[in-house]
Each structure stands twice: as structure tokens, then as C-alpha cells.
Amino acid sequence: MTTNGWHLARRARELAGHVDAVRISLDGPDPARHDAIRGAGSFARATDGIRAAVAEGIQTVLMHRTASDLQDLIDLAHGIGAGGFTALQMLPIGAGAALPAEMLTDDEAGLVFAALRVPAGLRVRLRTRDAAGNFTVIRADGRVWRNTLNALNIGGVHPLRGAADLILTSRDGTV
Numbered sequence: 422m423t424t425n426g427w428h429l430a431r432r433a434r435e436l437a438g439h440v441d442a443v444r445i446s447l448d449g450p451d452p453a454r455h456d457a458i459r460g461a462g463s464f465a466r467a468t469d470g471i472r473a474a475v476a477e478g479i480q481t482v483l484m485h486r487t488a489s490d491l492q493d494l495i496d497l498a499h500g501i502g503a504g505g506f507t508a509l510q511m512l513p514i515g516a517g518a519a520l521p522a523e524m525l526t527d528d529e530a531g532l533v534f535a536a537l538r539v540p541a542g543l544r545v546r547l548r549t550r551d552a553a554g555n556f557t558v559i560r561a562d563g564r565v566w567r568n569t570l571n572a573l574n575i576g577g578v579h580p581l582r583g584a585a586d587l588i589l590t591s592r593d594g595t596v
């Protein structure tokens with residue numbers, strides 16, 4: 422499960438045993454940088470959720486403006502006891518479509534990631550655009566969609582009513 426963490430602190434016990442991993446999105450290693458992207462109070466709510474869930478990991482969207490914060494984010498993840506850290510390379514879909522200057526190439530993302538110092542015991546990974554095809558997303562509004570094969574578009578969006586709705590079998594991410 423991936424979340425911005427806003428409600429995780431109060432819902433962590435309810436989720437226990439129902440998900441195999443919890444990842445909380447952080448876009449900055451402190452309130453000033455994270456809240457500038459996600460809104461006032463977001464950092465505190467996300468880190469409270471991480472502590473409550475003893476999260477599997479933290480993730481961030483890797484873009485030009487967050488690349489210089491990755492080491493601080495990894496250090497934060499380790500410091501609060503997260504088991505892992507994932508950098509998701511920004512995709513040119515959804516809100517990312519309006520920010521083309523923020524996108525790094527797969528090679529640029531790899532170089533940024535390779536330069537990081539990773540504390541012992543923390544699992545880290547980079548999900549490049551190349552690996553983002555057919556990635557399924559469950560939105561907060563209860564709808565589900567999948568990236569197209571090349572991760573340049575979003576496939577069909579439909580309501581999530583049960584587990585069967587997660588089985589997106591067509592090549593374009595629809596039913």
C-alpha cells in the first residue's frame with residue numbers, strides 16, 4: 422500500500438494483517454521542503470503515520486527539485502525505523518504531465534541514485550520510467566487505473582469495488 426500518510430496514524434492498526442507493505446510518500450526530508458510540495462502539515466502527518474505503522478518504507482517521486490534531497494530522505498527513513506526507501510522516477514502522466522522540466526532521464530536518475538550512501542539494513546530501490554509500465558494505482562477516491570505499457574499514459578479508470586477490480590488484464594490497463 423502506498424499513501425501520503427495523512428490518515429495512517431489513526432488507521433495503522435486497522436490495516437495490520439491486511440497489507441503486505443506500507444510505503445509513505447515523502448517529497449522532502451523536513452517540513453519546509455515536503456510541505457512546499459504536499460501542503461502545510463503534511464510532513465508531520467506522514468511521519469506520524471510512519472511511526473504508527475512501523476512502515477515498510479518511504480518513497481518519493483524523483484524529479485529535478487527532489488534529487489538533491491534524496492540522501493536526507495534516506496537518512497530520515499533509516500532514522501525513524503523504516504525498512505526501505507523507494508525513489509519513483511516522475512512519470513509524464515497525471516500531475517507530472519504539467520511538469521516536463523522536472524523529469525530526469527533514466528540515466529540521470531541512475532546516476533543520482535548510485536551516488537547515495539545507504540545505511541546498513543535499509544533496503545533502497547529506484548523505479549525508473551522503464552519499469553513503470555502496467556503499474557496499478559488505487560486512488561484515494563476508490564478508483565483504480567494502470568499505467569500503459571510505456572508509462573506515458575494512464576489506462577482506463579474504473580471503480581474499485583472488490584479484489585476482482587484489481588485484475589486489469591488488457592494491454593491498455595482497462596478490464
